[in-house]
Amino acid sequence: MRQYLGLIILAIVAAALAGMYFWMKDNADPDFTGRLYSLDSNDFIKEISLQNSYGKYLFIKADAVWKLKEPGDFHASRLKLSLLENALQDFRVNRKIDSELPEYGLEKPQITVEFTTNRNDKHKIEIGNLAPSKAQIYVKDVNTGDIFITDIGRTAQFDGSLTAYRGKEVFSINQDQISKLTYFKDGKKEIALEYLGPQNWKMTYPYSAPARFLEISEMVVNMRKWTSVGYPESLDGNYEKIGLKNPSEAIEITDATGKTQLIEFGNTEKGMIYARIGSQDDIVKLFDVDVDFSLFTPEQLLFVAPLRTAIENVSSITIESLQKSSTLQINHGQNPVTVTVDGVEISAEAFYSFFVKYIGLSANGFDQQNQPGEEFLRLKTTFLDGSTQSLNLRKRTDTSYFMDFQGENGYYINSDDVDQLVGRWDALLSQVP
Numbered sequence: 001m002r003q004y005l006g007l008i009i010l011a012i013v014a015a016a017l018a019g020m021y022f023w024m025k026d027n028a029d030p031d032f033t034g035r036l037y038s039l040d041s042n043d044f045i046k047e048i049s050l051q052n053s054y055g056k057y058l059f060i061k062a063d064a065v066w067k068l069k070e071p072g073d074f075h076a077s078r079l080k081l082s083l084l085e086n087a088l089q090d091f092r093v094n095r096k097i098d099s100e101l102p103e104y105g106l107e108k109p110q111i112t113v114e115f116t117t118n119r120n121d122k123h124k125i126e127i128g129n130l131a132p133s134k135a136q137i138y139v140k141d142v143n144t145g146d147i148f149i150t151d152i153g154r155t156a157q158f159d160g161s162l163t164a165y166r167g168k169e170v171f172s173i174n175q176d177q178i179s180k181l182t183y184f185k186d187g188k189k190e191i192a193l194e195y196l197g198p199q200n201w202k203m204t205y206p207y208s209a210p211a212r213f214l215e216i217s218e219m220v221v222n223m224r225k226w227t228s229v230g231y232p233e234s235l236d237g238n239y240e241k242i243g244l245k246n247p248s249e250a251i252e253i254t255d256a257t258g259k260t261q262l263i264e265f266g267n268t269e270k271g272m273i274y275a276r277i278g279s280q281d282d283i284v285k286l287f288d289v290d291v292d293f294s295l296f297t298p299e300q301l302l303f304v305a306p307l308r309t310a311i312e313n314v315s316s317i318t319i320e321s322l323q324k325s326s327t328l329q330i331n332h333g334q335n336p337v338t339v340t341v342d343g344v345e346i347s348a349e350a351f352y353s354f355f356v357k358y359i360g361l362s363a364n365g366f367d368q369q370n371q372p373g374e375e376f377l378r379l380k381t382t383f384l385d386g387s388t389q390s391l392n393l394r395k396r397t398d399t400s401y402f403m404d405f406q407g408e409n410g411y412y413i414n415s416d417d418v419d420q421l422v423g424r425w426d427a428l429l430s431q432v433p
Contacts, residue, residue, distance in 0.1 A: 180194050317358065341429070354421070
C-alpha cells in the first residue's frame with residue numbers, strides 16, 4: 001500500500017485541481033465576478049467593431065498597435081484605443097436584469113460593440129437607454145442574451161466621434177531613433193541624410209559628404225514637436241483643393257529598426273498646413289510655423305571644413321599665394337599664446353580674427369562637371385605632433401574656388417569667403433615692418 005501512496009496523493013491533487021477549475025469556470029459568469037468578460041493574460045482583443053450615433057468604426061490591432069480601418073485608414077489615438085480596449089477587457093456590471101423591457105432601449109441600441117480575441121472568440125455588446133437614476137445604463141450580452149445594468153462611465157469610451165478616435169500623433173515610426181531623412185521638392189529628391197552616430201550626420205544624396213550636425217539635430221527636435229491640431233472637414237477625394245494631389249514637399253523618415261514613413265505637405269490655410277501622414281485619406285493639420293524645410297538643401301547642410309581645429313593643437317600656419325608667402329608661428333610657452341610672423345609678434349586680436357576665418361573655411365557645394373584651374377592659394381596647418389593638414393584653392397569660376405585636400409577636389413567654396421581670409425592675412429602683414 002505504501003508503494004502506491006505517492007500515486008494516490010497525485011490523484012487526489014489532480015482531482016482537487018480539476019474541481020477548482022470547473023468551480024471557477026462555473027462561477028465566471030457576471031453574477032459572480034461582476035465582470036461581463038474575463039479574458040486571461042494569454043488572450044487579448046485583436047479587433048473591435050463599433051457603431052454609435054457618430055458612425056461605424058473598425059479597429060484592428062497589428063504588431064501591438066491599433067489601426068483605425070473604417071470609415072477610413074487612419075492613425076488611431078493610442079490613448080483612446082487603450083481606454084477602449086481596457087473598458088472591454090474589464091467591463092464591469094452592477095447586476096443582472098431578469099427580463100427585457102422596451103424602455104431599456106435594447107431593441108434599437110444606441111451603441112453596438114463587437115470584438116474578437118486572439119483565440120477568435122467573438123463577443124457582442126448592445127448598449128441601450130439610461131436607467132431612471134441617469135447614472136446607470138442598460139447593456140446586453142448578445143451572445144448569451146443576458147441583460148445587465150452598469151454605471152454610465154463604463155460605456156463612455158464607446159460613444160466617441162471620428163475625431164476622438166483618430167490619433168494626434170503624427171509619427172508611426174520611432175521619432176526618438178531617426179536614422180535617415182530624405183526630403184523631396186515637387187516630387188524630386190533634393191537631399192538625403194543618414195545618422196552615423198553621436199554628432200555624426202552624413203549627406204548621401206545628391207553626393208556623399210559630411211553634414212552639419214547641429215542644424216540637423218535642431219530640425220529633428222522641431223519635427224518631434226509635430227502634433228495634429230485638426231483634420232480636413234470634408235475631402236470627397238478632392239486632394240487638389242488642399243494641395244495634396246501633387247504635394248509640393250515631402251519628407252521620408254526612417255527609424256533605427258528600418259521602419260519608414262512618408263509625410264507629404266500641401267496647402268497652408270489659416271496658419272495651418274495640410275499633411276498626409278499615412279494612407280491617402282490619413283490627412284491632418286499641423287501648425288505652419290512648426291514646419292520649416294528651408295535648411296533642407298545640400299548647400300545649407302554640407303559641412304566640409306578641412307582646416308577646422310583648435311589653437312591648442314597648432315604649431316604653425318603657412319599661407320602662400322603667387323605673390324607672397326607667410327608662416328605664422330604659435331608660441332604655446334606663453335600664457336596667453338603669442339604669434340610671430342618673420343620673428344615679429346603680431347596682436348592677438350588680428351591673429352584670432354584671421355584664425356577664426358582660416359579654420360572656418362567650409363565648402364559651399366560640390367561640382368562633378370568642371371575641372372580645377374590654376375592654383376590661387378595654399379594653406380597648411382602644422383600640428384604640435386608634427387603632422388600637417390593642407391588645403392589648396394584652385395580656380396573654378398569667377399566667383400568660386402575648388403578645394404583640393406586629401407585627394408578630394410570636387411568641393412568648392414565661394415570667393416567671398418576666400419577674399420575675407422586674404423583681407424585678414426593682409427591685415428596681419430601690415431604689422432610686420
